[in-house]
Amino acid sequence: MGAINAVANLAVEGDIAILSINSPPVNALSQAVRAGITEGMKQAVDNAAVKAVVLICEGKTFIAGADITEFGKPPQGPSLFEVEDSIENSTKPVVAAIHGTALGGGLEVALCCHYRVAVPSAKCGLPEVHLGLLPGAGGTQRLPRIVGPEAALDMVTSGKHVPAKWAQSVGLVDEIVPEGELRASAIAFAKKVLAENRPLKKVRDLNDKVAAARAKPEIFSEFRKANARKFRGFLAPEYNIRCIEAAVNQPFDEGIKTERKLFMELMNGTQSAAQRYVFFAERQVWKIPDVPEDTPTLPVKKVGVIGAGTMGGGISMNFANVGIPVTIVETKQEALDRGFKTIRGNYERSTKSGKLTMADVDQRMSLLTPSLKLEDLADCDLVIEAIFENLDVKQEVFGKLDQIVKQGAILATNTSALDINQIATAVKRPEAVIGLHFFSPANVMRLLEVVRAKHTSKPVIATSMQLAKKIGKIAALVGVCPGFVGNRILYARSVQANAMLMEGAMPWDIDRVIYDFGLPMGPFAMSDLAGLDLGWIKEKSSSSTIREVLCEQDRRGQKTGKGFYDYDENRNPKPSPVTEQIIRDFATKSGNQQRKISDEEILERCVFAQINEGAKILEEGIAIRPSDIDIVWINGYGWPVYRGGPMFYADTVGLKTVVAKLKEYGPKMGKDFTISPLLEKMAAEGKRFQDMK
Numbered sequence: 092m093g094a095i096n097a098v099a100n101l102a103v104e105g106d107i108a109i110l111s112i113n114s115p116p117v118n119a120l121s122q123a124v125r126a127g128i129t130e131g132m133k134q135a136v137d138n139a140a141v142k143a144v145v146l147i148c149e150g151k152t153f154i155a156g157a158d159i160t161e162f163g164k165p166p167q168g169p170s171l172f173e174v175e176d177s178i179e180n181s182t183k184p185v186v187a188a189i190h191g192t193a194l195g196g197g198l199e200v201a202l203c204c205h206y207r208v209a210v211p212s213a214k215c216g217l218p219e220v221h222l223g224l225l226p227g228a229g230g231t232q233r234l235p236r237i238v239g240p241e242a243a244l245d246m247v248t249s250g251k252h253v254p255a256k257w258a259q260s261v262g263l264v265d266e267i268v269p270e271g272e273l274r275a276s277a278i279a280f281a282k283k284v285l286a287e288n289r290p291l292k293k294v295r296d297l298n299d300k301v302a303a304a305r306a307k308p309e310i311f312s313e314f315r316k317a318n319a320r321k322f323r324g325f326l327a328p329e330y331n332i333r334c335i336e337a338a339v340n341q342p343f344d345e346g347i348k349t350e351r352k353l354f355m356e357l358m359n360g361t362q363s364a365a366q367r368y369v370f371f372a373e374r375q376v377w378k379i380p381d382v383p384e385d386t387p388t389l390p391v392k393k394v395g396v397i398g399a400g401t402m403g404g405g406i407s408m409n410f411a412n413v414g415i416p417v418t419i420v421e422t423k424q425e426a427l428d429r430g431f432k433t434i435r436g437n438y439e440r441s442t443k444s445g446k447l448t449m450a451d452v453d454q455r456m457s458l459l460t461p462s463l464k465l466e467d468l469a470d471c472d473l474v475i476e477a478i479f480e481n482l483d484v485k486q487e488v489f490g491k492l493d494q495i496v497k498q499g500a501i502l503a504t505n506t507s508a509l510d511i512n513q514i515a516t517a518v519k520r521p522e523a524v525i526g527l528h529f530f531s532p533a534n535v536m537r538l539l540e541v542v543r544a545k546h547t548s549k550p551v552i553a554t555s556m557q558l559a560k561k562i563g564k565i566a567a568l569v570g571v572c573p574g575f576v577g578n579r580i581l582y583a584r585s586v587q588a589n590a591m592l593m594e595g596a597m598p599w600d601i602d603r604v605i606y607d608f609g610l611p612m613g614p615f616a617m618s619d620l621a622g623l624d625l626g627w628i629k630e631k632s633s634s635s636t637i638r639e640v641l642c643e644q645d646r647r648g649q650k651t652g653k654g655f656y657d658y659d660e661n662r663n664p665k666p667s668p669v670t671e672q673i674i675r676d677f678a679t680k681s682g683n684q685q686r687k688i689s690d691e692e693i694l695e696r697c698v699f700a701q702i703n704e705g706a707k708i709l710e711e712g713i714a715i716r717p718s719d720i721d722i723v724w725i726n727g728y729g730w731p732v733y734r735g736g737p738m739f740y741a742d743t744v745g746l747k748t749v750v751a752k753l754k755e756y757g758p759k760m761g762k763d764f765t766i767s768p769l770l771e772k773m774a775a776e777g778k779r780f781q782d783m784k
């Protein structure tokens with residue numbers, strides 16, 4: 092007894108063996124962990140003094156799944172199935188002792204144990220769907236045998252982590268034990284099992300719940316129908332559903348074969364590769380090479396927001412949600428009142444869905460203080476300016492803040508368009524100035540572009556990133572350039588989209604291609620939603636763009652019932668003959684020959700232009716790494732996760748093809764279009780963005 096290998100240990104206390112795993116950070120099922128468990132189980136079973144086994148983990152969590160870093164590499168034994176067999180076929184009862192999260196392969200291993208005990212804070216889940224996979228070690232066959240097919244469908248397709256208490260209510264966990272006393276309680280539980288002489292029970296042998304569902308095929312058809320929108324484009328949810336169907340309709344061993352086959356299909360496909368890449372990209376994005384983790388941060392206990400409009404209000408809510416008080420400054424009482432009313436309205440809507448109680452709403456509102464004086468921001472640790480986009484006005488505000496706000500505070504701007512280096516010239520402490528570019532609606536959208544200006548200090552960057560995490564955002568650190576990362580790439584796409592209108596494609600043709608590719612909407616539907624009159628001034632309108640003409644005809648987007656599209660009372664879009672005529676007239680006037688544009692050309696010109704812009708962004712050092720660009724586009728613009736972001740997608744197409752196509756489109760791409768030298772070089776060298784260091 093004692094150490095089995097570097098990550099597993101077997102101790103014997105009385106007649107109970109304690110097999111413990113210690114493989115930070117999350118006790119994933121690496122080769123060493125798999126070997127440790129199988130060998131540990133063998134020793135425990137072979138030891139005549141041992142009557143039962145407790146499987147427990149050190150550190151912050153029970154096994155959190157298969158080791159994703161091993162995926163795609165040659166498999167090394169023992170396999171996960173061998174691990175599971177060593178437990179399930181043990182002649183001595185095995186008790187899983189769960190804390191933290193028992194996820195994926197971790198929960199599958201626990202399901203092979205004869206009993207499961209957990210502390211109240213523990214959670215269980217099968218999150219493989221988020222990696223474009225399904226639980227491939229029996230999870231789809233064992234889980235429904237305990238929780239029933241309906242709950243299993245929900246768990247495997249949502250990947251949700253269910254709390255221990257719920258798990259106990261459905262029999263997934265046998266006993267909840269006191270927090271902090273897991274080891275002793277699990278041993279006591281094992282002793283109880285022995286004392287009561289309970290028969291060895293295997294989850295695979297439970298049949299009541301799956302048998303009962305056999306007569307109800309509508310469980311599956313209804314589930315598919317109810318979730319069609321949510322699952323659009325993704326393969327993994329459907330494959331997970333098929334596995335649960337197999338659990339219901341096939342004997343256990345056959346079901347396992349179905350699960351294996353579908354798992355391998357997903358594992359070898361592009362979608363899972365993309366989703367696994369995104370998993371690591373989401374963790375990578377927080378790492379900033381020249382701002383190490385131990386960079387000192389500044390405590391942010393009080394925030395000031397200037398502007399109570401849509402952005403300012405949404406931004407403020409983020410902080411109130413995590414208990415940080417916010418002073419919101421406006422120039423006029425009416426604007427302040429309107430802003431506060433909107434915020435309260437937003438919170439109250441959350442009570443309808445049960446996310447918040449009215450007491451929560453009152454508590455959050457009590458953290459927001461209205462003010463008409465910048466002086467009230469003097470003792471804030473962070474001030475975020477969220478007023479309209481005008482450099483002079485912003486500089487004036489920053490000049491005043493410099494006089495008012497205490498030294499050491501962060502002075503942030505939410506600009507999406509202006510040069511932050513220029514804004515910073517208005518203060519004597521440019522090291523305190525940073526961009527915090529929230530996306531609308533700021534209380535909902537997950538993305539935050541943290542914009543590093545020329546003089547921004549490292550503690551200011553580190554604090555902003557930490558704070559972003561605290562308020563539940565995913566933050567990408569970017570540099571200053573027009574549009575930063577997200578909007579700059581958006582602009583590259585809209586240049587192509589608009590050019591194609593002139594060449595013969597209609598807005599709905601382009602939107603359909605982009606939607607079918609997997610984005611929530613195309614560029615023209617998006618413009619209609621945002622309002623075509625953003626930045627449009629009636630008096631200065633000169634009918635020189637399609638957009639201007641649409642605004643002049645009061646076609647300002649969804650809010651006026653018409654824009655690029657015509658909308659019915661439920662805001663459903665319909666192609667508009669008026670818009671079509673405006674476009675045709677424009678094309679004729681500018682001497683454009685209209686032609687039929689293929690869906691392939693629409694997609695390639697839009698997306699390859701984005702990839703090209705992404706490459707330029709990398710070249711200029713505006714983004715740290717290609718995967719950060721992907722994070723921005725996934726979280727800020729709804730790029731489909733299963734395509735991994737524009738830069739990952741470029742790799743799947745092949746950079747050579749991207750460059751060749753861009754050259755083929757040549758002058759059609761526009762007179763200002765140039766191919767990124769970095770993209771060309773990488774294509775010539777046969778490289779991929781995901782290998783870029």
Ligand code: 3HC
Binds near residue numbers: 155157192224226230
């Ligand atoms: N394999 C390898 N590394 C993993 C991992 C896994 N399954 N899960 C987490 N890690 C790594 C992360 O990459 C990160 O590494 P880093 O510090 O170098 O960036 C580190 O562990 C810590 O992870 P987090 O920053 O995410 O830590 P948190 O405490 O915030 O979250 C967690 C912990 C909830 C366990 C979260 O990491 C998580 O959700 N992990 C993935 C769980 C999962 O998807 N499991 C299923 C795997 S697939 C599978 O099991 C297939 C099977 O069915 C056959």
